[in-house]
Amino acid sequence: MRVRADRDVCIGSGLCALRLPEMFDQSDDDGTVVLLRRDPDPDQEAAVLDVVEACPSGALQLDR
Template structure:
């Protein structure tokens, strides 16, 4: 699995970073999403799905690679 984030779509709500802070952060410049670990460990997939579902701008995807 791989996390894909589109910072152009991100509105900087921070839901991803609040939900899974070990995998997501926010840019210091504009608050948009920063993916810390694009290939999350298997035990964190459910948490990533939660973050994807909470993203109000739909800037996140979890891709089956």
């Protein structure tokens, strides 16, 4: 599994960084998502999937 984030689509809600701070952060400039890691550990995959589905803007995508 690999995570992609489109910062042009992100609305900076912060949900991803709140739920999975080991994977996601927010830009100090505009609050948009910053990916800290692209490849989650196997035991993080379910949590990452939940965050991707919950993202209100659709900025997060998964490649499997």
